[in-house]
Amino acid sequence: MIDQKTVRPIETARILLESNNRVELTSFLETVSSTQLVYLMSRLHKDEQQNLLTLLNPEDAAYVIEELPDAQAVDIIEDMDVEDAAAIINEMMSDEQADLIMELHEKDAEAILTEMNPSEAAGLRKLIEYDPETAGGLMLTEYISYKETATVKEVIEDLKKNSEKYKYYHVRYIYVLSRQGVFLGVLQMQDLLLADPSQHLSEIVIKDVIAIHVNASLDEVSDLFDTHDFYGIPVIDDHKKLIGILRRKNVLEAINERAAYEHLETQGIVGGDELRTMPVFLRSRRRLSWLSVNILLNIIAASVIAFYQDTLSTVIALAVFLPIISDMSGCSGNQAVAVSMRELSLGTVRPTEMLRVWFQEISVGLINGLVLGILIGLAAYLWKGSIYLGLVVGGALAINTIVAVSIGGTVPLFLKKINVDPALASGPILTTITDMIGFFLALSFATIMIAHLGGL
């Protein structure tokens, strides 16, 4: 059975590519949704991707690139001829240009910038100076502005004259500047509608407008959009000159992406998206960078077991429970990590409140430790008929659950406070410590009760 939806676009694209049919390819791609386009591009071979983008005119190719996930777009652009890539990037909106250029290898980026339209390139060079997680790194430089000395009539005429160009501008506000270019305020289309055509903008401009500094962080701008119902916010520099417009969309998408990358990090995918269309060695190397740290930490943690070989050889049954204690403590601790990460991002907790979080975790840890301890203790008792074995493994898991939620709850706050990425480091720190303590508890309890445990 062939999935019509899946197969058709790719085959259609291939046929149009082979026949070099630019017109039909262009109109075909216009009928394809964003999701279909992403899928289509990821299923074409590298040379087909290149053919497609060079067959289209640069404006349409820019549209295709803009729809793709960053990792995929970067992959494709890096394989292109510099001139082709530059022609396409020339046609993109400033925010998308900057996103892309910043993720390219420096050499590729420089080559493309050199090849681009000089005025576009100059603007872009300024944009990529900003940290991508600041207002400057997220803003658009396409906006409509007039000096306060302009009249309503002049503005309306200019809007009509340039309607073709402004069609692609996303923000429908008009920004009003002083004679020196200092940002004064905004006007909406309906303000022009209601005004007398002979009025100067200075007479009708809405001045009480929030603007944001170019270096404001993603969290600050996100907060501003949460607090106010803006569509876009003007971005100003140290001298209050207007240098760009920040849209809610860009902020929400950046927040979204940051959360996605953090999530990947907690599961050991470091350095942004891995797409399975990337080269095997790259994927393998990036995953190993995380795994090799973890295996070292694992060996360190498990070495605790080595100190108790005598106990283990007397109570072989413990070997069954050590992986359970390790895994369950990891589960409990990871729950606490997840809640802390989420509370940090919601703003209901601050990095300095470790003590508060610790208290809140201990209470849950006590209950859950008790329940889990009883469950595992019962399993041990039922299996071997020894209440002592039950006490040893149940007691160890109960106590280690409290340890795990304490560490899991507080470590992300601590890491955030000392500016270490909590998404990346919380998990390994948590599991290493809880493994060591869990193994130590179970094996030392068993050593104490060894007289009652022999031969299990």
Place this chain on the structure above:
Amino acid sequence: MIDQKTVRPIETARILLESNNRVELTSFLETVSSTQLVYLMSRLHKDEQQNLLTLLNPEDAAYVIEELPDAQAVDIIEDMDVEDAAAIINEMMSDEQADLIMELHEKDAEAILTEMNPSEAAGLRKLIEYDPETAGGLMLTEYISYKETATVKEVIEDLKKNSEKYKYYHVRYIYVLSRQGVFLGVLQMQDLLLADPSQHLSEIVIKDVIAIHVNASLDEVSDLFDTHDFYGIPVIDDHKKLIGILRRKNVLEAINERAAYEHLETQGIVGGDELRTMPVFLRSRRRLSWLSVNILLNIIAASVIAFYQDTLSTVIALAVFLPIISDMSGCSGNQAVAVSMRELSLGTVRPTEMLRVWFQEISVGLINGLVLGILIGLAAYLWKGSIYLGLVVGGALAINTIVAVSIGGTVPLFLKKINVDPALASGPILTTITDMIGFFLALSFATIMIAHLGGL
């Protein structure tokens, strides 16, 4: 040292609350950012939260509630008097009303709806019928529409007359309906600006407009916003009647929230946000619902070890490596899970492509299994001086890494295909299977080579 930023708003709020100073409290809250407000509310006691919301007039209280994370807002509203809660919810925008009402206990929701302004309640009852992850569940019902028979002059006059009311409407388009209420198209303010005042809307309406069906899924609407540069999309019912407006903001926020909940699920926090201000027993119960399933799966997996007690008692050293093999296989498998989940959400892979993903994972698994196997094998050899022990644990981890990435890569696709939540189920399925196979491999290899391993 007191963190001024942290402490001041809470103390100020408390002082204003104690003095019952509505005017100053209202203007104080206007100076507070969204983030500060969330933090402030989460640090006030329950009775202080109630006092604050009832002291404010309902419109301002509605603003406060709208700024809070859903879980926090629900918590606070459920504790309120029904009349107070209804008065506040009355003042909220329709999309926020529906979000909140849907998360309340059914009894509380019904009580509040009964108490609300009947026309608001009737609209709201319709809204909460829609699945929250559809266009209907995400749309706003506040929009500006006119019949096609209206003239530009009439519309401009109505806009001026109702400017106070429309100020709170988020979408600046004007929607044009047929005489029967069927959706025809849109107009922007500038279209009115450029039109002759005596023209009828039917003459200038832009008809080639995309509208979306009320039952469209979150993925479909998200795709539509990705494909088109819309700010809002009209939502229509089966009869093409306009019933609401869907904003990009609501869609992006819903996508953000879904991703956040999925992330919490992968780490064992089920059923939405846990805030540490929630009751301890609720938090404990929700976490245990996940942990208790996991401990059962863990016991099942570890029971494999119990079948090899003889081998273990001969080669005690293996007990050190079993937790490492379990944990490292989990790490490798979770990486593959993370990549699959991300590729599913980006649309670069489809749930039917399990075989493709499997091949792509095997190649990475081969390399990483080899590297990890050599590392752990080397550690075993260096510790005990036995090349056979190195071969046993190295071989087991190498093979199990391939198993883990195979399962981790394909299980999310399979679960998605059979409509089981992959964020929730992938992890436990993965670790249970990889633990069983990992333990089996290590212990059966050791059993085969037992002659060379005695006494380690």
